[in-house]
Amino acid sequence: MEPMFNPALHRQRHQFVIDFVKRNKPRKVADLGCGECSLLKKLKFHHEVELLAGVDIDGAKLKKHKHGLAPISTDYLQPTYDQLRIELYQGSVTQHDARLRGFDLVTSIELIEHLTLPDLERFSEVVFGYMNPVAAIISTPNSEYNPLLPGLRGFRHVDHKFEWTRxxxxxxxxxxxxQNGYKVEFTGVGEAPPGQQERVGFCSQIAVFHRLRGRDGYNILFRDDAEDVFSYTLLYSINYPSLHDNNILRRVLVTEVIYWTEKLKRRWREDRTGERDESFEQCQAAEGAESLRSSECGAVMNSIMEHCTRCTAEIQEEEEFESKEEQESCGLQRCVPVPLAVLWTSCPKVGALSGSLCNLRHILMGNPEIQLSQDGSSLLVNLQEQDPEEEDLDDLEDSGYAEARQCPHSAAQEEDWETNV
Known part of the structure; x- marks a missing residue:
């Protein structure tokens, strides 16, 4: 049998909430009777939401589906400044819990019809009198539509205690x-066949409540002096990685600096030898990047390379006055200084992540993967070419060669973000 609705009715209900979130941009959203967490899994992708809370009386169901709310690998590899915390609680919507007070939006999708009438009264007091959200969305079946549902006798679900008319x-x-200082609007999802919409209405009817004093005020029934009650059991909580976390910001910024350092070294070697690194070119193509010389990346490299060329010329002039033995002993240790000011102004992402040159210096200082000059004003980059025998020595973990160099790191190392965060 073909479905009556396209998209499916439950998807239309969720889309109604999502559209509301897009328009009103609530920061804190709670879903009462969240069940399999389907709505929460969709809302977690909306950057305006900073806290998502789900409440359901079935703790086993929450434990089963909580993993679908966890961050994925890209959330750790490419963190943003967005902040998101997700919490799942086991508890009854007829009980108070101070952690659910003052939310911007509370949703209750196809829940109230599962409550007895006395419990519905308590639900009304909990949501509107105690939790006191800025807005609330409540949906429930419309019994007037039931005659249009094929094969239906009685209620739509065996657990329904009632099904109301409009x-x-x-x-x-x-x-x-x-009673609680709100205004309400009525709508729904699941339209009736042509010519019957006015007679039977929507399959699921929806009420949207708005607190009269808006986001920045509280109605007179909000009991600030009420004793805090914690009747729910917290089953799951997770903070998504965010650049507001200093540890994550430091990690991403250091990785970005190492990334540009590696590009600089490859560009330097290409210009000195005239040979292109085919493996690196393939990696660039896989990432959808353009050639270093024709892209924005190339412009950045040109800016830094001009400075490095001047520095190298100065070093070569100094070496003319040194003995051959001294050159050999210093060759492994000498690095080209790249001022952090050049890096900060030339690399937009480095500048955006650090915010200021002072912050960039502060974050990089003391990091074992980055070598700075003695006064902390420059990044030291070893641009010297190595003989094949020396390159082989680099591959030996216990050769001791890396310890003899002042710039041991020539490439960005992969990090297991999920393990370290």
């Missing part, structure tokens, strides 16, 4: 709004 739902919602 008039019954609106009467309850208006009463709750007047």
């Amino acid at each position: 008039a019954e739902f609106q009467s309850w919602a208006v009463k709750v709004s007047l």
